[in-house]
Amino acid sequence: MNICGKRMYALLEKLNFERLSTFEGEQKAAAILKKEIEELGLTPVIETFKAPRYTIKTAKLEVTEPFYKEYEVNGYGFAGNDAANGIEADFVYLEAFEPIDLVDVKGKIVFVANGLRPNDFKILLEAGVLGAITTSGNFRDTAETADLDQRMLRPIHIEHGKLPTVCMRMKEAMEMVASKPGKVKLTLSQEEGEADSQNVMVEIPGTEYPDEVIVYTAHYDSVVFSHGMFDNATGTATILEVLRYYKENPPKRTLRFIWCGSEERGLLGSKHYVAAHEEELEKIRLCINVDMTGPIFGRDYALVTAEESLCSVITFLYKELGHPMTVMQEICSSDSIPFADKGIPSVNFLRRGANNSYQIHCRHDVIDIISADALERTAKFIVAFSNRVIESKFFPIDKTMPEIMVDKINKYLRKKL
Ligand SMILES: [Zn+2]
Structure with a gap:
C-alpha cells in the first residue's frame, strides 16, 4: 500500500510554525497545502470565511493599595x-x-x-x-x-x-x-473585529457512484504560541496522504477533502462549510475526521458518531488487520461535529498520546513526540477502512444518527444546557 509515513512527517516539518486563525501563519499553511495538492495534478479550492480577530491595545494590572x-x-x-x-x-x-x-x-x-x-x-x-x-x-x-x-x-x-x-x-x-x-487597578483596551480564515478543499470524483460522497476533514490551524505538530499537523498530513493514495487508486465513490481553518476558534471552518454548502449535504454519506495522530507513545482510537453497528464493523476490521485500537460510540470535539449535526455519520480517527508523553495548545506541541511509523500505521488503517466503504456494492452505512449521539451533539453545541 502506497502510504508513506516519512512523506507525512516531511509535511509536519513544512508546517512547523504557529498557524493561528486569521493570521499570516494560517494563510501560509493554506498556501503550502494548496501547493502540495497542485503537485499531485489536482486543483484545490480555497474558500475564505470570516473569523473573529482582536488586537489588545493595553492590558495592565497594578496593585495600588497598600x-x-x-x-x-x-x-x-x-x-x-x-x-x-x-x-x-x-x-x-x-x-x-x-x-x-x-x-x-x-x-x-x-x-x-x-x-x-x-x-x-x-x-x-x-x-x-x-x-x-x-x-x-x-x-x-x-x-x-x-x-x-x-x-x-x-x-x-x-x-x-x-x-x-x-x-x-x-x-x-x-x-x-x-x-x-487592598486595591487593584485593571486597564484593558482592545480592537474587536474579524478577518479572513480559509478552508482548503479538493475533490476526486467517484468512478462508479459519483453522487455518493465521503468527506475527509482535518484542521490545519493551531493555537497561539503552538506549532501544533500533534494538534493537528498530523491529521493534516494524514488526509493529504489519503488524497495521494486515491489519486493513484481512483475511488468508486466521490471523495472530498477539506482542510479546515479556525477549528481552534470553535470549529469555524467546518461550520462554515456545512452552512455554505447546504445543497451538497444530502450527497455526503460519511465524514472521516482526523484530529491528532502519530505520537510515539499512544493508542489508536475510532470515535464513531453514528449507529453503534459501525463500531462493530471497525472492531471486526482492526482484528482482521491486527491493528490494535479502541472503538467507541462517541462524539469528538473536532470538525466532524458540524457534519454529524446535519445527520451525517462520522468517524474520528486519532491516536491518543500516553500520559506525560505530549502536550498540546502550548509551545510544547512539538515534532519530537511524533514518529513517521505511528503516522503511517494509522493512515494505513484509515485507507483500509475507507476502501471497504468505497468499494461496497451498496453504501454500507445508513444515513441515520441515533438519539444518544444527537443529544451529545446538541449538548456540545449548547443547544441544550
Ligand atoms: Zn485539534
Missing part, C-alpha cells in the same frame, strides 16, 4: 473596553461561585484561580463585579518555560455582557494574593 506593584497580564479577547481608562477597585479572591462567595463582590475586581466557564461570567456580571483576573499555566511555570496565555472569549461567554478580564502567571498570582492587596 503597596504599589505592577504585574504582567494578557487581556482576554472580546472582553470589551469598559476598563479602557483603568478601573481601580477593592480586590477580592473568589474561591468559588456559590452565593456565600458572592456576598461582598459588588463593585470589586475579583481574582479566580480555577478559570472561568461561560456561566461564571453571567454570575460575576449579575453580582456587579467590575473586572476579573485569572491564571495562566501551573505554579512551576516561568517565562522561560511557558507563555502567558492569550485567550479569546466566544459568543457564549459574552451573551450577558462583557467583563474586563485578564490572566496572569500562576506563580505571580500566588505571590500577589498572598501579599493581600
Whole structure:
C-alpha cells in the first residue's frame, strides 16, 4: 500500500510554525497545502470565511493599595473596553461561585484561580463585579518555560455582557494574593473585529457512484504560541496522504477533502462549510475526521458518531488487520461535529498520546513526540477502512444518527444546557 509515513512527517516539518486563525501563519499553511495538492495534478479550492480577530491595545494590572506593584497580564479577547481608562477597585479572591462567595463582590475586581466557564461570567456580571483576573499555566511555570496565555472569549461567554478580564502567571498570582492587596487597578483596551480564515478543499470524483460522497476533514490551524505538530499537523498530513493514495487508486465513490481553518476558534471552518454548502449535504454519506495522530507513545482510537453497528464493523476490521485500537460510540470535539449535526455519520480517527508523553495548545506541541511509523500505521488503517466503504456494492452505512449521539451533539453545541 502506497502510504508513506516519512512523506507525512516531511509535511509536519513544512508546517512547523504557529498557524493561528486569521493570521499570516494560517494563510501560509493554506498556501503550502494548496501547493502540495497542485503537485499531485489536482486543483484545490480555497474558500475564505470570516473569523473573529482582536488586537489588545493595553492590558495592565497594578496593585495600588497598600503597596504599589505592577504585574504582567494578557487581556482576554472580546472582553470589551469598559476598563479602557483603568478601573481601580477593592480586590477580592473568589474561591468559588456559590452565593456565600458572592456576598461582598459588588463593585470589586475579583481574582479566580480555577478559570472561568461561560456561566461564571453571567454570575460575576449579575453580582456587579467590575473586572476579573485569572491564571495562566501551573505554579512551576516561568517565562522561560511557558507563555502567558492569550485567550479569546466566544459568543457564549459574552451573551450577558462583557467583563474586563485578564490572566496572569500562576506563580505571580500566588505571590500577589498572598501579599493581600487592598486595591487593584485593571486597564484593558482592545480592537474587536474579524478577518479572513480559509478552508482548503479538493475533490476526486467517484468512478462508479459519483453522487455518493465521503468527506475527509482535518484542521490545519493551531493555537497561539503552538506549532501544533500533534494538534493537528498530523491529521493534516494524514488526509493529504489519503488524497495521494486515491489519486493513484481512483475511488468508486466521490471523495472530498477539506482542510479546515479556525477549528481552534470553535470549529469555524467546518461550520462554515456545512452552512455554505447546504445543497451538497444530502450527497455526503460519511465524514472521516482526523484530529491528532502519530505520537510515539499512544493508542489508536475510532470515535464513531453514528449507529453503534459501525463500531462493530471497525472492531471486526482492526482484528482482521491486527491493528490494535479502541472503538467507541462517541462524539469528538473536532470538525466532524458540524457534519454529524446535519445527520451525517462520522468517524474520528486519532491516536491518543500516553500520559506525560505530549502536550498540546502550548509551545510544547512539538515534532519530537511524533514518529513517521505511528503516522503511517494509522493512515494505513484509515485507507483500509475507507476502501471497504468505497468499494461496497451498496453504501454500507445508513444515513441515520441515533438519539444518544444527537443529544451529545446538541449538548456540545449548547443547544441544550
Ligand atoms: Zn485539534
